[in-house]
Structure formats: structure tokens, C-alpha cells
């Protein structure tokens with residue numbers, strides 16, 4: 001058949017045509033075999049019945065041939081109608097989900113990932129295909145949303161420091177803003193904010209690609225906690241917030257990347273300090289729990305709201321008091337996960353405050 005006509009027919013038309021062709025051939029074969037076999041057989045029976053008169057025999061044979069032709073035609077007609085209805089039903093049932101999947105695939109190819117895939121239950125393999133396609137579309141949709149949100153958040157994050165710097169440079173050029181230490185300090189702060197943002201973004205994207213590089217060695221965790229608290233000590237003293245540590249009697253060693261654990265603790269301490277008022281306290285506790293070690297940072301600050309205990313780990317999630325990028329806890333959790341551990345948040349009521357709990361396995365743990 002002409003290829004243009006075949007293309008126009010579509011899958012449904014082609015399947016239907018194929019079924020009808022098979023049916024037609026089957027009817028032809030049945031008719032041909034019936035005619036070839038029935039006439040000689042009937043003739044034999046007439047001879048065996050002893051009908052000698054050739055006129056009677058011819059008339060009887062003609063009557064038989066006519067009756068058989070009518071019966072065959074009726075049978076073929078009924079078979080064609082019945083089988084045709086069944087073929088249409090089967091073809092529709094098989095092609096409907098394929099058409100739906102093709103439309104969904106086209107929609108995904110056009111960049112619209114929000115597609116709904118129904119379950120046709122035609123066949124187990126086909127159901128697997130539908131499920132896999134629906135999962136793929138959902139993942140693409142999620143990545144697309146995250147990418148869009150990330151770009152929007154990033155643009156928002158860049159806007160403030162860049163416009164502040166632009167305003168200061170213009171002001172200095174026009175002589176409206178004095179070139180005194182306070183102007184340089186504002187500009188330096190904005191540049192520092194941009195620098196921190198670019199470092200944080202590099203870590204976040206490395207975490208997204210599961211490409212956070214860890215240099216794990218056997219470390220004494222008491223030392224790691226002490227250097228993190230020692231580094232933060234002066235800022236706590238400046239703000240009048242007490243910083244204490246509770247270490248186990250025996251030193252604990254674990255296979256960790258020292259700098260990364262210090263990075264996590266520095267972030268937790270910075271957050272705790274920011275949210276704890278003067279006169280408050282922050283306590284860092286290190287304990288061993290089975291094959292894990294746990295470092296908790298507990299503050300007597302305003303406490304993370306109960307409905308934000310998970311979302312504080314989202315990218316760019318920032319509270320009112322924050323002047324950071326909102327990426328600190330995202331990176332800290334990614335680093336904890338890369339170690340095979342975790343980082344979780346808890347709200348305390350008595351006394352009010354938050355506890356951030358970092359768990360890390362003591363030995364090397366294979367990541368999933």
C-alpha cells in the first residue's frame with residue numbers, strides 16, 4: 001500500500017486493517033476448503049445412497065451447492081461483523097494508552113512536564129512503562145521547578161549587594177557619598193556577602209551533583225569540637241553569650257573530613273549566636289551512641305518555629321534576623337549526609353531555644 005496512505009492511517013487504522021485482512025483471508029480459506037471438500041463428499045453420499053437417476057442427482061447437488069453457498073455467506077457475514085466489532089474494541093483498548101503516552105511524551109518534549117498519565121491496565125509491561133514515564137515526568141517537573149526557584153532566589157540574593165555597591169560607587173563619583181572608613185566598610189561588607197554567596201553556591205551545586213569531596217581521616221572529635229568553639233569564642237564573648245562544651249571522658253575518634261565538620265559546627269555556632277540574646281548560652285555536647293557520634297548545639301535563643309524544623313534546611317530559607325545567604329544549613333546537612341550521617345533540628349520549650357543535632361558514623365560508611 002502507498003506509504004503516504006499508510007502514514008495517514010495511523011497506528012489504530014493499521015492495526016484494524018491488519019485484523020480485517022487476517023479475517024478476510026480466513027473467510028476465503030474456509031469458503032474455498034468447504035467448496036473443494038463438500039461437493040465431492042456429497043456426491044459420494046448420493047452414490048452410496050443408490051440414487052441412480054442423474055437428473056435427481058444433479059438437482060440435489062445443485063440444491064446442496066446453493067444451500068451451502070447461502071449458509072457460508074451468512075456465516076461469513078456474521079463472522080465479519082462479530083470479529084470486526086471485537087477487532088475495533090481490542091484495537092481501541094490497545095492503542096488508547098499508546099496515544100495517551102505519545103501525547104504526554106510530546107508535551108514533555110515541548111517543555112511542559114506537568115502531565116497526568118492514567119493507568120490503562122492493558123498489560124503488566126505496559127503498566128511498567130506508564131509508571132516509569134510518570135515518574136520520569138514528575139522528576140523532570142521537580143528539577144525544573146527547583147531550577148526556576150533557584151535562579152529566582154539567586155537573582156534576588158545578588159540584587160541587594162550589587163545595588164548597594166552600585167549606589168555607593170555612583171555616590172562617591174558624584175561626591176554625594178564621602179570616601180570615609182564607614183563607606184569602605186559598607187562596600188567591603190557587600191563584597192564579603194557576594195564572596196560568601198559564591199562559595200556557598202559552589203558547595204550547594206557540588207552537593208546537588210553528589211560531588212562534595214571529603215578528605216576523611218581518623219580524627220579526634222574532641223579536638224575538632226574544641227577548635228570550632230575556640231574559633232567562635234571571641235565573637236560569643238563580644239556578644240555576651242556564654243559558650244560551653246561537654247565532652248566525653250574518653251576521646252572519640254571517627255573517620256571524618258576535619259575541615260568539613262568544622263565548617264558544619266561553625267555554621268551551627270554562628271546561627272546559635274545570631275539567635276541567642278545577650279546573657280543567653282550555647283552548649284556543644286559530644287557523645288557516642290553505638291557506632292555513631294552525636295554533636296548537639298543547644299542555644300537559649302528564640303527557637304526555630306515548630307513548622308520550620310525541616311524547611312530551615314531548604315535552600316535560601318532565611319528567618320527575619322538573618323543576614324546570611326540561607327544556604328548554611330543546606331550545605332551543613334549535605335556535608336553530614338556525605339559523611340553517611342545527618343543533621344536535624346529540634347525546638348526546646350524549657351528553656352526556650354533550639355538544638356541542632358549532627359550525627360556521624362564513627363567508621364567509614366558506604367553511601368547509597
Ligand SMILES: Nc1ncnc2c1ncn2[C@@H]1O[C@H](COP(=O)(O)OP(=O)(O)O)[C@@H](O)[C@H]1O
Nearest residue numbers: 271272275312318319322324325326327328329
Ligand atoms: N539556632 C537557631 N535558632 C533559631 N533559628 C535558627 C537557628 N539556626 C537556624 N535558624 C533559622 O534557619 C534559617 C536558615 O539558616 P541557614 O541555612 O544557616 O541560613 P542563614 O544563617 O544564612 O540565614 C535561619 O535564617 C534561621 O531563621
Ligand SMILES: [Mg+2]
Nearest residue numbers: 271324328329
Ligand atoms: Mg547560617
